[in-house]
Amino acid sequence: MPILIRHCKTKAGFEALPIDGKTGKWDQERRLDLRAIGKALQAKGYDIVDAGPLLIAKATGLSESTIYPTGRLIIKCDQESDAQATATRIYKDIGLE
Numbered sequence: 001m002p003i004l005i006r007h008c009k010t011k012a013g014f015e016a017l018p019i020d021g022k023t024g025k026w027d028q029e030r031r032l033d034l035r036a037i038g039k040a041l042q043a044k045g046y047d048i049v050d051a052g053p054l055l056i057a058k059a060t061g062l063s064e065s066t067i068y069p070t071g072r073l074i075i076k077c078d079q080e081s082d083a084q085a086t087a088t089r090i091y092k093d094i095g096l097e
Helices: 034-043 080-093
Strands: 003-007 014-018 047-050 055-058 065-067 073-075
Touching: 003 080, 014 080, 034 047, 034 055, 034 080, 065 080, 073 080
Parallel strands: none
Antiparallel strands: 003 014, 014 073, 047 055, 055 065, 065 073
């Protein structure tokens, strides 16, 4: 799955968006089951904070990330390469690869 990484306009860090390989667009209508995703990520060793309509995830070697129901991630880091690695692993671990 292609991932669009760009500087976040309102937060310190990067934004990651999962791009549909067929349409070449981000599906803003997607709704992920964040409760199930939180449990799955915890089982894989992530520290998870359930923050209502979103999750905050942190794992060893990855930058802290906020996960939105649409699949959008806000990744707190200074380097685009770190954001790319974090997004790739999170998307793989939640089944959006």
